[in-house]
Amino acid sequence: MLKIENLHASVGGKAILKGINLEIGTGEVHAIMGPNGSGKSTLSNIIAGRDGYEVTQGSITYKGKDLLAMNPEERAWEGVFLAFQYPVEIPGVNNTYLLKAGVNAKRTHQELEELDAMDFLKIVKEKAKLVELDQSFLSRGVNEGFSGGEKKRNEIFQMAVLEPSLALLDETDSGLDIDALRIVANGVNHLRSEERSVVMVTHYQRLLDYIQPDVVHVLADGKILKTGDKSLALELEERGYDWVREEAAA
Amino acid sequence: MSEVKVERKPEEFTHNEYEAGFVTDIETDTLPPGLDENVIRHISAKKDEPEWLLNWRLEAFRHWQTMTEPHWAHVNYPPIDYQAISYYSVPKSQEDGPKSLDEVDPKLLETYEKLGIPLREQEFLAGVAVDAVFDSVSVATTFKGKLKDAGVIFCPISEAVRDYPELVQQYLGTVVPGGDNYYAALNSAVFTDGSFVFIPKGVRCPMELSTYFRINALNTGQFERTLIIAEEGSYVSYLEGCTAPQRDENQLHAAVVELVALDDAQIKYSTVQNWYPGDENGVGGIYNFVTKRADCRGARSKVSWTQVETGSAITWKYPSCVLRGDDSVGEFYSVALTKMRQEADTGTKMIHIGKNTKSTIVSKGISAGRGQQSYRGLVRIAKSAEGARNFTQCDSLLIGDNCGAHTFPYVEVKNSTATMEHEATTSKIGEDQLFYCQSRGISEEDAVNMIVNGFCKDVFNELPMEFAVEANRLMEVSLEGAVG
Numbered sequence: 001m002l003k004i005e006n007l008h009a010s011v012g013g014k015a016i017l018k019g020i021n022l023e024i025g026t027g028e029v030h031a032i033m034g035p036n037g038s039g040k041s042t043l044s045n046i047i048a049g050r051d052g053y054e055v056t057q058g059s060i061t062y063k064g065k066d067l068l069a070m071n072p073e074e075r076a077w078e079g080v081f082l083a084f085q086y087p088v089e090i091p092g093v094n095n096t097y098l099l100k101a102g103v104n105a106k107r108t109h110q111e112l113e114e115l116d117a118m119d120f121l122k123i124v125k126e127k128a129k130l131v132e133l134d135q136s137f138l139s140r141g142v143n144e145g146f147s148g149g150e151k152k153r154n155e156i157f158q159m160a161v162l163e164p165s166l167a168l169l170d171e172t173d174s175g176l177d178i179d180a181l182r183i184v185a186n187g188v189n190h191l192r193s194e195e196r197s198v199v200m201v202t203h204y205q206r207l208l209d210y211i212q213p214d215v216v217h218v219l220a221d222g223k224i225l226k227t228g229d230k231s232l233a234l235e236l237e238e239r240g241y242d243w244v245r246e247e248a249a250a
Numbered sequence: 251m252s253e254v255k256v257e258r259k260p261e262e263f264t265h266n267e268y269e270a271g272f273v274t275d276i277e278t279d280t281l282p283p284g285l286d287e288n289v290i291r292h293i294s295a296k297k298d299e300p301e302w303l304l305n306w307r308l309e310a311f312r313h314w315q316t317m318t319e320p321h322w323a324h325v326n327y328p329p330i331d332y333q334a335i336s337y338y339s340v341p342k343s344q345e346d347g348p349k350s351l352d353e354v355d356p357k358l359l360e361t362y363e364k365l366g367i368p369l370r371e372q373e374f375l376a377g378v379a380v381d382a383v384f385d386s387v388s389v390a391t392t393f394k395g396k397l398k399d400a401g402v403i404f405c406p407i408s409e410a411v412r413d414y415p416e417l418v419q420q421y422l423g424t425v426v427p428g429g430d431n432y433y434a435a436l437n438s439a440v441f442t443d444g445s446f447v448f449i450p451k452g453v454r455c456p457m458e459l460s461t462y463f464r465i466n467a468l469n470t471g472q473f474e475r476t477l478i479i480a481e482e483g484s485y486v487s488y489l490e491g492c493t494a495p496q497r498d499e500n501q502l503h504a505a506v507v508e509l510v511a512l513d514d515a516q517i518k519y520s521t522v523q524n525w526y527p528g529d530e531n532g533v534g535g536i537y538n539f540v541t542k543r544a545d546c547r548g549a550r551s552k553v554s555w556t557q558v559e560t561g562s563a564i565t566w567k568y569p570s571c572v573l574r575g576d577d578s579v580g581e582f583y584s585v586a587l588t589k590m591r592q593e594a595d596t597g598t599k600m601i602h603i604g605k606n607t608k609s610t611i612v613s614k615g616i617s618a619g620r621g622q623q624s625y626r627g628l629v630r631i632a633k634s635a636e637g638a639r640n641f642t643q644c645d646s647l648l649i650g651d652n653c654g655a656h657t658f659p660y661v662e663v664k665n666s667t668a669t670m671e672h673e674a675t676t677s678k679i680g681e682d683q684l685f686y687c688q689s690r691g692i693s694e695e696d697a698v699n700m701i702v703n704g705f706c707k708d709v710f711n712e713l714p715m716e717f718a719v720e721a722n723r724l725m726e727v728s729l730e731g732a733v734g
């Protein structure tokens with residue numbers, strides 16, 4: 001699904017990623033953990049195609065294609081989805097309308113017929129139930145006046161509607177109370193499938209209690225320092241990150 | 251390997267193609283440039299006007315000569331040479347005036363068709379009557395017969411002067427007097443045509459009325475005058491549209507619109523203004539200096555102004571309501587877009603005089619490119635206006651880093667029972683919002699349109715249905731551009 005080789009990237013001349021190597025197979029769920037400022041968000045933003053990052057070395061191959069050559073909407077059409085850490089508000093733009101435009105742009109790209117309003121509404125209502133999102137959110141402005149938890153649920157709802165092949169969850173658990181965390185995790189688990197890969201970027205082990213990862217990576221100082229199974233996450237929770245750094249330096 | 255990607259900034263989306271920029275090649279009878287009393291006498295004689303109207307014009311002209319051009323607006327333009335403008339231009343074929351649509355010059359019909367305004371009745375949107383004004387003269391009015399059956403008068407103002415002189419004399423200049431302001435005085439002296447609407451007592455006008463203004467000839471000014479009278483308990487919805495050819499010279503458009511609403515009458519006045527805005531370097535374009543005012547003379551009368559302003563190099567206009575009647579209502583809904591080098595200073599005045607009068611102001615300004623936009627509004631509550639209420643909302647949206655938005659709200663309250671609310675926001679289409687949309691599969695250009703339309707929605711909802719669609723499209727075309 002996704003292959004990152006020797007990825008170096010900087011922001012405003014400052015090197016953030018210093019040689020990332022990462023391979024994510026189809027249907028796998030990976031967790032990327034790491035301390036603040038380790039480059040976790042930078043990595044997910046670069047995969048989704050955000051401006052302002054300079055890739056100085058390396059490559060990202062997605063479904064056999066050069067991902068870095070595509071603009072963000074092309075990546076979305078190809079099935080990349082980023083659930084934002086801080087979803088922006090877009091006042092006046094209807095939540096459902098935005099999604100419908102996104103879904104139909106993707107369908108047009110796949111040479112499928114556009115969905116009409118009725119069919120689309122049916123899908124949307126069904127998916128909204130998945131994350132226990134009240135129907136009233138569908139007709140509100142995108143994230144307009146949503147609480148922190150509602151914004152995160154809205155991200156997972158959008159993901160459910162857009163049915164990506166590769167879902168990046170950027171600190172989706174931050175700022176969620178236990179109930180909201182459970183709802184979000186349920187939504188993600190529901191979307192787990194043989195064809196879909198998920199990358200979760202997180203600080204805490206907590207999310208992984210709800211969504212069991214196949215692989216856990218530790219990202220620190222711009223590099224993947226250690227890779228393991230879900231027991232690694234528990235070890236990190238207990239011991240912190242420093243021992244991984246020391247181990248890597250040794 | 252480094253990422254090679256062309257970064258596109260939001261402001262690049264706002265370079266546009268002006269679709270209405272063509273010129274109609276037609277023979278005209280045009281007065282040489284210049285303005286003096288003889289020119290005014292000539293216009294008046296051409297139109298076979300009664301003595302009182304000529305005198306009214308001359309009085310306005312003499313007043314104008316004592317006035318100085320106002321410069322308080324937040325706009326910049328070189329001085330206008332009023333002697334370099336021609337004040338009268340008429341297509342030759344129209345000199346005697348067509349008796350019916352069949353006699354209208356086919357070239358003119360073609361012009362309006364190109365603009366999407368077919369004047370042949372059977373082809374036009376059912377339920378909309380159109381008066382088409384080409385340079386200085388009205389060339390066609392549709393559905394006159396059907397309207398007449400309902401008792402509605404909808405005709406060029408020059409025709410109204412001839413056929414209904416008492417009505418015109420009774421109301422002309424009672425809302426915007428001849429010497430009201432510099433441009434209104436100039437208009438009063440030289441106005442050539444425009445629409446006249448009269449809705450008799452108790453009549454609900456059976457269709458939308460629409461006037462389509464087109465400036466064609468070079469170096470001419472357009473000075474139309476519109477007068478709408480809604481008698482007791484009547485209702486009318488009126489729409490005006492405006493375009494002009496793409497020319498390197500600036501052209502002056504100084505219109506006056508007067509609305510009179512008697513007891514329980516309602517007037518809904520919508521404008522889609524798309525005069526040529528000039529090019530990205532600020533060459534050419536229309537100077538749109540317009541005085542629009544409604545007199546809510548009767549109790550419980552209501553006037554709504556809705557405007558979508560996307561064109562003109564310079565816009566200076568403040569559609570206003572004088573809320574004289576008790577319980578009368580004034581509304582102003584505005585979307586204005588300034589891009590490239592366009593400048594607009596626009597807003598409204600709500601003058602509360604009657605008791606329990608109510609006004610609503612919703613202004614949405616969008617600035618892109620090097621556009622500069624100012625909202626200027628006055629809400630005045632007179633001593634007599636017991637229990638008056640005003641709500642003002644004034645939002646600005648910026649696209650890019652080189653444009654500007656300014657707000658000048660003035661409030662004068664002389665009665666302590668008044669309720670005033672004012673909300674204002676300024677926002678910028680952020681890279682974050684665009685990226686968010688893109689990550690959902692929506693192209694940057696579509697995202698800009700989506701955000702702008704969302705921003706304008708409250709105002710577009712006030713437009714008659716057909717025109718809301720047109721306004722949406724116009725915004726998209728205006729913002730369309732340099733993608734890829």
